Each structure stands twice: as C-alpha cells, then as structure tokens.
Amino acid sequence: MNFQQKYTFSFPTVIRFGAGVVAELGDYLKSQHLSKPLLVTDPLVRELDFFTKIISRLEQAGISVEVFSEVHKNPVKSDVLKGKKSYQETDRDSIIGIGGGVGLDVARAIALSINHHRDLFDYDDLIGGDQYVTEPIPHFVTIPTTAGTGSEVGRSAIISEDESKKKRILFAPSLMAKIVFADPELTMDLPAFVTAATGMDALTHNMEAYLSKNWHPMCSGIALEGIQLIGKSLEKATLRPDIESRSNMLMASMMGAVAFQKGLGVVHSLAHPLSSLLDTHHGLANAVNLPQGLAFNYGGSEEKFDQMALMLGLNKGEGSQLPVYIANLNARLGLPANLTSIGVLPSHIATLSDLAFADFCHPNNPKPVSQYDFEIMYTNAL
Structure with missing residues (x-):
C-alpha cells in the first residue's frame, strides 16, 4: 500500500x-x-x-x-x-x-x-x-x-x-x-496508552472472531489478515508512531469489526463486566483478560492457535505460546499486567462472574463456559 x-x-x-x-x-x-x-x-x-x-x-x-x-x-x-x-x-x-x-x-x-x-x-x-x-x-x-x-x-x-x-x-x-x-x-496524536489499549481491543476482536465456533470463512480470512497487520504494527504505532503503522492499525481495526460478525467469545464476556462495574476502558479490559481467555480456549483449537501464532511472527507449531506472548506484548506496550492493577479486588470476583456468565458474547466461544470457569479466569488474572 x-x-x-x-x-x-x-x-x-x-x-x-x-x-x-x-x-x-x-x-x-x-x-x-x-x-x-x-x-x-x-x-x-x-x-x-x-x-x-x-x-x-x-x-x-x-x-x-x-x-x-x-x-x-x-x-x-x-x-x-x-x-x-x-x-x-x-x-x-x-x-x-x-x-x-x-x-x-x-x-x-x-x-x-x-x-x-x-x-x-x-x-x-x-x-x-x-x-x-x-x-x-x-x-x-x-x-x-x-x-x-x-x-x-x-x-x-x-x-x-x-x-x-x-x-x-x-x-x-x-x-x-x-x-x-x-x-x-x-490517530497520530493519540497518547501511547490509548493507542496500546485500543490496539489490543482490535487484536482481541480479530482473535476472538477467528476462534468463534460459528462458520464464516470470509470473516476468518479477514481476521487472520487483521492479526498479521497488528502483529507487525502495534508496537511501532504505540512507541514510535508513523503514518504506515497508524494506517495498518486503522485498517486492522476495521477488519476486526467486520470479522466479529462471526461472533466473539469469552474474553469479551470477561471484559464487559469490568466496564459496567468499575468503568474500565474496554480495550484495557480486553488486554488484561486476553491471556486468560486464550489459555482457556487452547484445548480443542490447537490448529487455529498455531495459525494465529504464525500471523504474529511466532514459529510453526507455537500456538500454545500465545497466552505468554500476549502477556509479554502487554508489558512491552506499558499496559497493566493484572486485574489488581486496574482496581479489581477479590471481593469483586463473584459479581463479575455473575455478569460475565450473563453476557451475550460467550455463547459463540469455541467451547462452553460456566460461571465457575469465569471465577477461575478472573482469579488467575488478579
């Protein structure tokens, strides 16, 4: 381009x-x-x-x-x-x-x-x-x-x-x-933190759309291209922005929104209650919860994880490393590492889990999610 x-x-x-x-x-x-x-x-x-x-x-x-x-x-x-x-x-x-x-x-x-x-x-x-x-x-x-x-x-x-x-x-x-x-x-004058949080929102859209259990091969293809664009552009757009990296991120963001007509999943169901209960920025909520959501979804979706890993520049067969990759990416972008850092207390877990289980996104997740599963993921993310 x-x-x-x-x-x-x-x-x-x-x-x-x-x-x-x-x-x-x-x-x-x-x-x-x-x-x-x-x-x-x-x-x-x-x-x-x-x-x-x-x-x-x-x-x-x-x-x-x-x-x-x-x-x-x-x-x-x-x-x-x-x-x-x-x-x-x-x-x-x-x-x-x-x-x-x-x-x-x-x-x-x-x-x-x-x-x-x-x-x-x-x-x-x-x-x-x-x-x-x-x-x-x-x-x-x-x-x-x-x-x-x-x-x-x-x-x-x-x-x-x-x-x-x-x-x-x-x-x-x-x-x-x-x-x-x-x-x-x-988008050129956006602060680094906002660029990082919104960029992780776009990455979550693309990844969850690709993993969604619904069948929509066109959306799956768009999601993979969006993941690849974000993988090569998000850090630069955040830390050393230029028009190319910002253009790639803007395009990948639109790709994610097109792709998620296929569905979203557990990460968004984890994130939405944080915005409702604690007024957390949506992109930030996705970023902090994405490693836990990926770890939960890996079993049964190994081939898709390997494909996403390739798009992000990992080696063949390294899909199992995606949760760690995302956690490290958050760190490089200067985003919080856990829920405690954004004000979540252990006393919030029960209410958050209730809200997450009632959320409209996880029915499209590649595997079923129980209220207890949400409790475990929130606890692990603390």
Whole structure:
C-alpha cells in the first residue's frame, strides 16, 4: 500500500481511506444536499485540534454545525436521549459520529432514535428488537479517531442501562454508515496508552472472531489478515508512531469489526463486566483478560492457535505460546499486567462472574463456559 495515496473501497459500505481524507467531508455533505449535521463525539475528542479544524472547514464550506458531546465513558441511554433532543431542537438533517467506540456508538444510537419512538431498549437485538427498526435512518457518516473498536464499519451500538449498567445491543443493517472517512492522521496524536489499549481491543476482536465456533470463512480470512497487520504494527504505532503503522492499525481495526460478525467469545464476556462495574476502558479490559481467555480456549483449537501464532511472527507449531506472548506484548506496550492493577479486588470476583456468565458474547466461544470457569479466569488474572 502507498501510504501517501487515498483509496475508496466498499465492504459493504463506502470507505474512504488515507491520510487527509477527512478534509473531503464538507464537499461530500454538499454533494448529498446536506447542510446541518449533528456532530456526535466525546468530551475529550471535542477539545482536540483536529476536531476544531473539522468544524472550521465545514463552516467555511457553508455547513451549519451543531456539536453534541455529553456522553459517559461507557455510554448510557440518557446520553442517547439527550443527543436526540439536540438533533430535534436544532433542526439537523444528518449525523456524523467522530471518535472511538463511545462517540460512534452514541451517534449510531441517536440515528436509530430519530424516527423510532419506542423505548430505546425495545430495539435490543438480543430480545428481537431489530424487527422494530422499520423507519428511515438520518444520513449517517462515521469518522474514527482510534484504531480499536472498528465501530465505524459496524451496524450495532452497545449502550448501557443508566442504573444497572447492563449492556444492550442495538442492531440493524440500516444502522451502517453511508460512508466512512478513515483518516490515519486523526490517530497520530493519540497518547501511547490509548493507542496500546485500543490496539489490543482490535487484536482481541480479530482473535476472538477467528476462534468463534460459528462458520464464516470470509470473516476468518479477514481476521487472520487483521492479526498479521497488528502483529507487525502495534508496537511501532504505540512507541514510535508513523503514518504506515497508524494506517495498518486503522485498517486492522476495521477488519476486526467486520470479522466479529462471526461472533466473539469469552474474553469479551470477561471484559464487559469490568466496564459496567468499575468503568474500565474496554480495550484495557480486553488486554488484561486476553491471556486468560486464550489459555482457556487452547484445548480443542490447537490448529487455529498455531495459525494465529504464525500471523504474529511466532514459529510453526507455537500456538500454545500465545497466552505468554500476549502477556509479554502487554508489558512491552506499558499496559497493566493484572486485574489488581486496574482496581479489581477479590471481593469483586463473584459479581463479575455473575455478569460475565450473563453476557451475550460467550455463547459463540469455541467451547462452553460456566460461571465457575469465569471465577477461575478472573482469579488467575488478579
């Protein structure tokens, strides 16, 4: 790939990829006869220089911009309802999600809510709520600023209940963005810790998708390529970033999000309760739990582990070394080595295990997981 070049491809939505492509946003909106977007992001991204430049370019192009950024680190329903109110009261005609998973998930949920007026969680995919997604979605554009969740190419949003913090999945094919502007330059100023944590999120997506028991050979192939890109790029993107490493990570992040339509697994079920209970960053939660999840899944998936090991640069037949490899990678990236380091206490284990067992990801794991298994993995990760 020529990293000075800009590319357009579809999979399945249109993706505009390359350094500087975000500058095309104003012309794109005008080509679609849109002039009043709601820009949805999080409070941190809102303060960054590139976000200010995006607004300035849009205003210079005659675009009326309204910004909504009142969102929690792990977004909740009330965030979405506030965004819906902002969209309606300021008479917007489109929605642009800018950011990592938080900004993009909230933007997608707001897009769903505009013309769908049931309770937001009536649309929860896990209870068949997608059947109620019948009305048009406002024109929706996504712009990722991290290389982790891959939410920009997704069709779902994970939003928590305000009180219980239980995670809900809002899903429908119509929630896919009309176009993605994937500009690696927007990720260049991310702090090393954020780059590492989001990069491990992308790696977890690709690895769990590849291991998932569901059959989807195209997703499996994409996941392996994503693993390989991350293996050769994550450390450099974190410690010595350049446009090539950041581009590779952004591409691998999107690959992970495409691949995990095949399913995720035990690591995500371990990670989600940490975000709900302790407000842990999702990528960090995945990173700390990934060695335990891999160790649990090795038996019965030896061939797949060997294939992933090759993609990460290990020798033939070294799949059993992946848990140790990931633990060492976390250390090289400066990420915490255990759950104790991120505030987990032994007294949390029972509640975390209950939440993990109730989570929606582990049914796709390559082997069954019991509540006791979760207790053991959390305890070993302390």
